[in-house]
Amino acid sequence: MKAIVCTKYGSPDVLQLQEVEKPVPKDGEVLVRVQAAALNASDWHLLRADPFLVRLMYGLFTPKYQIIGADMAGRVEAVGPNVTQFQPGDEVFGDLSRCGFGAYAEYVCVSERVLVRKPVNRSFEEAAAVPTAGVTALQALRDRGQIKPGQKVLINGASGGVGTFAVQIAKAFGAEVTAVCSSRNVDTALSMGADKVIDYTKEDFTKGGQQYDLILAANGYRPLSDYRRALRPDGKYVMTGGAEAQMFQAILLGPWISRTGGPKMGNLMLKPNPKDLECMKELLETGKVVPVIERRYTLPEVPDALRYLEEGHARGKVVISMER
Structure with a gap:
């Protein structure tokens, strides 16, 4: 599969589009085919290791997680042992920051406990913008x-x-x-x-x-x-x-x-949890909340997207739409 890989801290210039091994779901995990991902300020803080505390949490000299990206929406491709909530074909979205990141890739394996079913009336891009x-x-x-x-x-x-x-x-x-x-x-x-x-x-x-x-x-x-x-x-x-x-x-x-x-x-320090994401799902499905998306990029354009986000003038969300 294709993924944006980060092997060292620095500017978006250090990011590389590479072919990497497609992950296999372990116990309690699902394999998700990513349809869309969304950028957050935390992405470029993690990329640049700024502030320095990032290094203490995610790797002192080199990044612990080489595929970053927290917010994503996609379709379940396969399930690992003991998965009870989802099956192949289910449309899901979630925040991967507590389970290894990995949204800037065509596929990601993630614990079923951090995912929620995608709002039926919203696109993958809109769902990815939310977590x-x-x-x-x-x-x-x-x-x-x-x-x-x-x-x-x-x-x-x-x-x-x-x-x-x-x-x-x-x-x-x-x-x-x-x-x-x-x-x-x-x-x-x-x-x-x-x-x-x-x-x-x-x-x-x-x-x-x-x-x-x-x-x-x-x-x-x-x-x-x-x-x-x-x-x-x-x-x-x-x-x-x-x-x-x-x-x-x-x-x-x-x-x-x-x-x-x-x-x-x-x-406020964000505490990601599926219960609150379910609450957001309800607000989305009732039309009380509609994600504002200013720009869309493709997977190879993640470095450009991060450069734009880092300028600090984005209106609403910046999302990544996966090319197939």
């Missing part, structure tokens, strides 16, 4: 943010992978949603159901006097003092991504600020 970004947005709003109907919710970075899902999920929970994005993405945010859109090139949401029950920070950088000013006294701030400075502030200072009274501030 990491969609579940991150869900957990940030529902679990960490404890979102409630009628609350005023602000999504900073509303046009990115997590942000596009967050706007729609917040609306599905009955919130009044304000999306923050650039001028070129205002129409996209409105089409996703945002009640109000703030163009950050023209307006600073922290200086308008409006306070929110919940703020989700999915991109860019702002000091915690800015977010705190835009929160109600009992509000919540959840960081899911953005510049390293924003991440470190949320992780290190957020808990201390939360203990001093006022808004609760912190970060």
Whole structure:
């Protein structure tokens, strides 16, 4: 089979399209013929070993996993011993980050426990776009943010992978949603159901006097003092991504600020699980959430796709469609 192989850390230039041995499913595993995969910021962090902690987790000098890619959708080709949930022909999707990655390949073997049946009304590309970004947005709003109907919710970075899902999920929970994005993405945010859109090139949401029950920070950088000013006294701030400075502030200072009274501030670390992916599947099948896909690439074009994603201006998701 063909796969994008990474034998050393570096830029997308180190990635190579190679013929490798097709895997065979072991006990509890299924062999999936990948139809589509999706990119995430974690892919280029893993590729570049940046931050350095990546090396401690995934190989100090060389990558532990030579075929990266976490999010995928495909069709079950074969099943290993003791598989009970799936059979050949089933259409599935899932997050492979906890079981060795491998989405940037024509086939992958994966534990049946991380897969969910693909939404019947969505394409393989749309399904592949969901696992990491969609579940991150869900957990940030529902679990960490404890979102409630009628609350005023602000999504900073509303046009990115997590942000596009967050706007729609917040609306599905009955919130009044304000999306923050650039001028070129205002129409996209409105089409996703945002009640109000703030163009950050023209307006600073922290200086308008409006306070929110919940703020989700999915991109860019702002000091915690800015977010705190835009929160109600009992509000919540959840960081899911953005510049390293924003991440470190949320992780290190957020808990201390939360203990001093006022808004609760912190970060979310994604915990992939099929239960939450099933929840996303229901939102997709009911039409409450529709993945936003800006660009599509083929398997040999994965390096180009990663270069584009790393620029930080992708609208929604970037996906890989497998050529046959």
